[in-house]
């Protein structure tokens with residue numbers, strides 16, 4: 001019973017076949033070489049970009065392939081940090097970056113460090129006892145000095161889906177950009193970047209049925225084309241002399257070097273697989289399963305769900321603690337019963353400290369999970385309680 | 391069941407009733423160690439006078455393995471001379487990296503041999519070593535002071 005898709009998902013055969021097929025039939029360096037194979041590789045790679053663009057309702061030149069969401073967010077933070085004075089992305093003392101307490105380290109540390117490097121101030125939304133963000137101080141927090149608001153769409157620990165509409169409109173009203181960490185949302189429900197009105201978005205393929213080593217950064221093209229690249233090198237230039245270089249337009253500007261081609265093709269295969277299932281069906285399946293699981297969890301003795309206990313604005317991640325048993329020990333017993341879960345602080349250490357917890361055990365569901373998996377999880381929790389005599 | 395090789399009764403006893411789990415008011419060295427992958431944290435005090443470990447005390451949060459292991463280590467080290475204590479730490483480290491091939495010398499490690507099974511669970515070895523490494527660090531610091 002694999003209940004750890006929040007960390008990484010399993011991959012369908014179609015994804016493995018797509019990667020293999022690329023290596024067997026189209027392998028060459030994209031955008032280079034005068035031969036047919038290079039042409040085919042480029043078609044496959046750019047085709048993958050189109051699949052991602054369509055998936056997000058974005059424009060083709062706005063989709064940048066990276067190694068992962070972590071790299072996407074770092075690239076963005078470094079790009080902002082490299083902006084010339086006077087650019088709308090340049091930060092100086094007195095400017096503000098807004099994040100939240102529920103961020104994964106990947107959407108906290110890059111901003112925390114950017115603030116340190118530039119003298120900007122880092123402030124954050126707090127989490128309430130139910131695991132929702134407290135947005136009551138929205139107007140104070142996102143003040144006219146705010147340049148960047150970086151927020152997760154769905155918490156990887158609590159399952160909370162952040163209602164970003166008000167955050168986005170407030171951010172835009174003060175001229176700030178909104179960066180959305182969609183790692184836990186894009187794999188699970190339909191995302192439309194135009195409807196969300198956000199400015200940047202990141203997610204990794206490996207949590208969305210796709211391969212490791214590939215993710216995307218999406219950004220509005222009017223921004224991307226005025227931003228500094230983070231990595232420089234081959235393919236990202238318009239012209240080069242011994243002393244100067246001019247950047248190509250997005251997406252090339254942000255894709256220095258020979259990219260992860262087979263992985264991009266595998267990513268597209270994963271997205272096609274999800275499209276065939278239908279993202280609304282994926283979301284419905286997970287909602288039903290979460291409702292079923294929550295109901296069972298709430299009947300357990302000495303087990304506490306950490307995060308929203310109802311199924312409103314909530315994804316299919318369930319964190320819990322068992323009185324008297326440390327999460328690491330819970331995970332060990334569950335593993336013995338063939339139930340794979342994640343334990344610990346889930347790369348959200350500040351959140352754990354805020355909640356006064358050393359960690360949680362987390363079950364996360366995806367398209368291949370069903371009620372029998374939930375039943376096995378619940379049974380193994382009862383076994384753990386028996387084993388540790390609590 | 392395989393779990394029983396990990397969670398020996400001795401370990402569960404130490405977990406429920408840890409020894410020396412209250413920081414001493416004075417110490418010759420104090421260290422704070424964390425296991426960043428699971429968030430376990432301990433603070434450990436040692437008193438070493440004239441080369442003898444007179445007292446080991448600690449405070450912290452963690453799983454049954456890390457708590458029990460620290461409890462066992464703190465008890466074992468008390469009263470030993472420094473050199474002997476560091477040798478015991480080394481012998482415990484060897485046991486942990488034995489991948490289940492060693493049973494451990496009970497004359498040297500006492501209750502520590504109950505942790506032998508941990509060496510078959512790679513993800514738990516760090517838990518078991520937390521208190522021992524903290525002690526080693528503190529002992530070395532103390533001897534430098």
Ligand SMILES: Cc1ncc(COP(=O)(O)O)c(C=O)c1O
Nearest residue numbers: 068069070104106156181183204
């Ligand atoms: C909410 C969230 N953000 C960011 C990340 C980082 O993703 P990756 O490690 O694929 O870069 C994760 C993955 O655990 C996540 O859950």
